[in-house]
Amino acid sequence: xxxxxxxxxxxxxxxxxxxxxxxxxxxxxxxxxxxxxxxxxxxxxxxxxxxxxxxxxxxxxxxxxxxxxxxxxxxxxxxxxxxxxxxxxxxxxxxxxxxxxxxxxxxxxxxxxxxxxxxxxxxxxxxxxxxxxxxxxxxxxxxxxxxxxxxxxxxxxxxxxxxxxxxxxxxxxxxxxxxxxxxxxxxxxxxxxxxxxxxxxxxxxxxxxxxxxxxxxxxxxxxxxxxxxxxxxxxxxxxxxxxxxxxxxxxxxxxxxxxxxxxxxxxxxxxxxxxxxxxxxxxxxxxxxxxxxxxxxxxxxxxxxxxxxxxxxxxxxxxxxxxxxxxxxxxxxxxxxxxxxxxxxxxxxxxxxxxxxxxxxxxxxxxxxxxxxxxxxxxxxxxxxxxxxxxxxxxxxxxxxxxxxxxxxxxxxxxxxxxxxxxxxxxxxxxxxxxxxxxxx
Amino acid sequence: xxxxxxxxxxxxxxxxxxxxxxxxxxxxxxxxxxxxxxxxxxxxxxxxxxxxxxxxxxxxxxxxxxxxxxxxxxxxxxxxxxxxxxxxxxxxxxxxxxxxxxxxxxxxxxxxxxxxxxxxxxxxxxxxxxxxxxxxxxxxxxxxxxxxxxxxxxxxxxxxxxxxxxxxxxxxxxxxxxxxxxxxxxxxxxxxxxxxxxxxxxxxxxxxxxxxxxxxxxxxxxxxxxxxxxxxxxxxxxxxxxxxxxxxxxxxxxxxxxxxxxxxxxxxxxxxxxxxxxxxxxxxxxxxxxxxxxxxxxxxxxxxxxxxxxxxxxxxxxxxxxxxxxxxxxxxxxxxxxxxxxxxxxxxxx
Numbered sequence: 001x002x003x004x005x006x007x008x009x010x011x012x013x014x015x016x017x018x019x020x021x022x023x024x025x026x027x028x029x030x031x032x033x034x035x036x037x038x039x040x041x042x043x044x045x046x047x048x049x050x051x052x053x054x055x056x057x058x059x060x061x062x063x064x065x066x067x068x069x070x071x072x073x074x075x076x077x078x079x080x081x082x083x084x085x086x087x088x089x090x091x092x093x094x095x096x097x098x099x100x101x102x103x104x105x106x107x108x109x110x111x112x113x114x115x116x117x118x119x120x121x122x123x124x125x126x127x128x129x130x131x132x133x134x135x136x137x138x139x140x141x142x143x144x145x146x147x148x149x150x151x152x153x154x155x156x157x158x159x160x161x162x163x164x165x166x167x168x169x170x171x172x173x174x175x176x177x178x179x180x181x182x183x184x185x186x187x188x189x190x191x192x193x194x195x196x197x198x199x200x201x202x203x204x205x206x207x208x209x210x211x212x213x214x215x216x217x218x219x220x221x222x223x224x225x226x227x228x229x230x231x232x233x234x235x236x237x238x239x240x241x242x243x244x245x246x247x248x249x250x251x252x253x254x255x256x257x258x259x260x261x262x263x264x265x266x267x268x269x270x271x272x273x274x275x276x277x278x279x280x281x282x283x284x285x286x287x288x289x290x291x292x293x294x295x296x297x298x299x300x301x302x303x304x305x306x307x308x309x310x311x312x313x314x315x316x317x318x319x320x321x322x323x324x325x326x327x328x329x330x331x332x333x334x335x336x337x338x339x340x341x342x343x344x345x346x347x348x349x350x351x352x353x354x355x356x357x358x359x360x361x362x363x364x365x366x367x368x369x370x371x372x373x374x375x376x377x378x379x380x381x382x383x384x385x386x387x388x389x390x391x392x393x394x395x396x397x398x399x400x401x402x403x404x405x406x407x408x409x410x411x412x413x414x415x416x417x418x419x420x421x422x423x424x425x426x427x428x429x430x431x432x433x434x435x436x437x438x439x440x441x
Numbered sequence: 442x443x444x445x446x447x448x449x450x451x452x453x454x455x456x457x458x459x460x461x462x463x464x465x466x467x468x469x470x471x472x473x474x475x476x477x478x479x480x481x482x483x484x485x486x487x488x489x490x491x492x493x494x495x496x497x498x499x500x501x502x503x504x505x506x507x508x509x510x511x512x513x514x515x516x517x518x519x520x521x522x523x524x525x526x527x528x529x530x531x532x533x534x535x536x537x538x539x540x541x542x543x544x545x546x547x548x549x550x551x552x553x554x555x556x557x558x559x560x561x562x563x564x565x566x567x568x569x570x571x572x573x574x575x576x577x578x579x580x581x582x583x584x585x586x587x588x589x590x591x592x593x594x595x596x597x598x599x600x601x602x603x604x605x606x607x608x609x610x611x612x613x614x615x616x617x618x619x620x621x622x623x624x625x626x627x628x629x630x631x632x633x634x635x636x637x638x639x640x641x642x643x644x645x646x647x648x649x650x651x652x653x654x655x656x657x658x659x660x661x662x663x664x665x666x667x668x669x670x671x672x673x674x675x676x677x678x679x680x681x682x683x684x685x686x687x688x689x690x691x692x693x694x695x696x697x698x699x700x701x702x703x704x705x706x707x708x709x710x711x712x713x714x715x716x717x718x719x720x721x722x723x724x725x726x727x728x729x730x731x732x733x734x735x736x737x738x739x740x741x742x743x744x745x746x747x748x749x750x751x752x753x754x755x756x757x758x759x760x761x762x763x764x765x766x767x768x769x770x771x772x773x774x775x776x777x778x779x780x781x782x783x784x785x786x787x788x789x790x791x
Binding site for chain 2: 073074076077078079092100101102211212214215216217218219276325380381382383385
């Protein structure tokens, strides 16, 4: 029996309980490359084959919905990882997890009960975003390493509180920004930072889908409790909408490219297609401002998937396209216009004159349509698998965490502000973390 | 050399008949508010179709999206065309050492191994390199040399895939490439049907390009879902009609992928034991409780002789129902195993 109070003011709490890093975004590029290379080396088959028997890592899971299950599936592909127990408030998840894990997994609806177990080495938190603060802070207090799904927190305050809890308890924390572990994304951004597309000034990010983003709800559901529990992404009090659930990945990537978090955001959203009672937009557009006038433009729509999921970095000398599967670099056409003196042709012009004619040529206005150069990464491993493998290696002390809590904060705090900005349709400032220096950054 | 049209025509014709029959009679007679909704989705190199009885289009759309999301998830697990799939990861790494995988992938590998063992290698997912050598990976048919085939023996063979209880898979011979083509769609259909059951769907049918279907429950006032098996004659007239309920059917035939050289047609279904395309079989249909099993078994009975198939079925799938057409269209022979529906003898001598 579900004992939910989703129709009461405390809906957010009811959803959550019922019974290297981005500090490296400030570091120099050489350190970053060393960090990535070490992680990549540790992740190769050769390195694993040569390593002694791995230290077991037993996971406790808070939130066993669709994303949590995908994370678990990937975790179980890492040698030595097992699932000790799960926490979820929706009972059908228990059987789903048993099937996924291949055995009966102890379960509870109370995250405190899960965290009180003594057979858990690390915690995966994949609950709805509005629950992250409660769950991450509680887990951090136990001192265990945490793999937390994005976005880090729901509100600005949540994000600050999570950052404080993780840093003050000195726990390992990895945010689920798995793009950071996609080899093609790593290589693409390495080349951007190396100057291959000149100075990157703009990022344009698209996450376009054709679907209502709605999950099936068992019938009957007389009070709509299951609707709000299962489709929490559709309601403003429990979800940051498309800008957070999808956009946080792209904001993190722009932060990675520009080496900082955005300063402000303007945006808008609407319900254009799915008038089904949802209270977040079924489309959203936001513009994030970075220093020196640099911009991230993000768009998400849910009734046309032509563009799909693409992240473009535009620089003065070229462009990079990063998708969930690959990356491609395009160079601007050579526009060199260095003055030359005393050319024979020029003298001829003086002697014979210039032929007059139509002045306008469309050539320069047409986009470059070359095939681009595919960027080859070190491996083709699924980004989520690469991310969770790296986390487990960090838990075992093999290297530091790349997508750390600071990465999570800088993307999530921008999401939190943008979530309000798209409704207010005003420019809003994005605060920086308080006492960030105390965290060693 | 030329490609014949890729086609699952012979069953697709049957699907049209099913749809028309159900929409015109069953729904009109249904006492409840249930209506038949049809949705399609491209995945695994084919088109999946879901026929679903639901109270309204919104509910049908929600279930349909879940079902096809699950199909997409399985495609990402098993695709040998995607470098980031779990199967590709195993192909890339299991030759160098044991690769830990998840329980679902392990289940897939164990089921594949089961049918390889049961069929003495007539079914084998280690044919990846063999399929490429014959040009069936990218639709560029070619005949490999005997020397090539000899070399490929070292990287073909289900016994060279070692599975263990710690959920690891390892190839004893580097260079093996797993190809899920003979079982993957069935595995996806089973996974999708679990979604339908979890959603308490009473009547639905899921078709993976018509080569594997699962019939869940029955349409209102019907005993099951009607499946038409077209015959081998050019007319494609009905060979047999079978009604399914809570079970699956898989069919295999040579018209799906093939190429012709010097008037000889080479079929995409390999006999891993001879390293060559199967000869002398036209089409098979297999009914079994799980779509994974029916899909694998359709390959088994396509590769084995009818006599071998009967022995395999008796030992390992005694509850299956099988219809086999051998020979050629002008002189086809039909063989059956527990196939209780009438077979039109004008198509074949039984």
